Amino acid sequence: MGRSSECAYYRAMESPIYFSGQFLLATPGMADPRFARSIVALCSHDEHGALGINIGQTSDDISFHGILDQFDIPAEGSADKEVYVGGPVEAHRGFVLHSLDFNQSETLQVGDRWGLSSSLDILTAIATDGGPESWIIAIGYAGWGAGQLEQELTQNGWSITPGETDWLFETDARDKWEMAWQAQGIDPGRLSGQFGSA
Template sequence: MTTARFLAGRLLLAMPGMFDPRFARAVIAMCIHDENGALGIGIGRVHQGLRFRAVLEQAGIDPGEAPDAQVLVGGPVEPQRGFVLHSTDWGGHGTVDVTPLCALSFSLDVLRAIAEGRGPARWLFALGYAGWGEGQLEEEMREHGWAAAGAHPEILFDTPVAERWSAAWRAEGIDPALLASETGHA
């Protein structure tokens, strides 16, 4: 694992003992990270009581062929705003390449495409995002809050939500049961 400056296209994992309880055992798909800050979409927690077809209906889109998929809690910032993390076989207005992990779309076009059966082959939907200002994420990583993992699309698309945190650590060759919740200070 590395604490590289720019983490877009990788997974961000909450360390045990995370100082912010909203992010306990969080797995964040990092979509944007540059000198101005960072934006990621949480992929490790399900929005209870809300399903994808209901979101489409609330947006005025006929659910059509869309599956009644889970809605994820993408993060605490703008929890009413929707984001689709998806395979790179679809692109449209408002699509950002998050190589090598996935693509990110945030326009109604992708929702309509999914409902019409012409959307990306693989996708997940989240409400809200996690955001950091300039240098904030790097500081939180130094304080034992986060660890950077590689890009693991299989965790994003093939691993059940409740297992993503542990699976991401194992994909990095680390047994999450052996992680300490505190670090020492010299």
């Protein structure tokens, strides 16, 4: 954990500070191999826990058109896209992170940054060119119970950064993790596995 993450955690202990709309970056000290080189877009974080979507890994098994086929939704000429492995929780459930020009009653608006939707309606809208201008789709999510993320931020696994909304939509998945570190002026190749232990 970086010094900024450590300071943020201790401030949170004095009065709760939550990180919805920010990004978690896995450090080289990440103990869980499922999250190695992860960059997680935090969509919800409050006293009950946190939910995020990993945008640093794509699936080898399915594409957007494959998901449409599963639900008998015609592609209607829409572009095919890779599907992200959003996390280990509910690994067969789909989520769409998207720009705020699209909103449904079930859409979770993450501040002024992006929306999170999980209904079949958004898939149909995208397939018929009536969806959001910018979007990515993921299967599964990363979840934390009450206080769990705050505790993990005091350990070696994660660093947190406000980041840029463009990270969701405009960077190839394989480059996102390294790009996010470099955007903070840090060469990830020089990070130690004991990063943040001071």
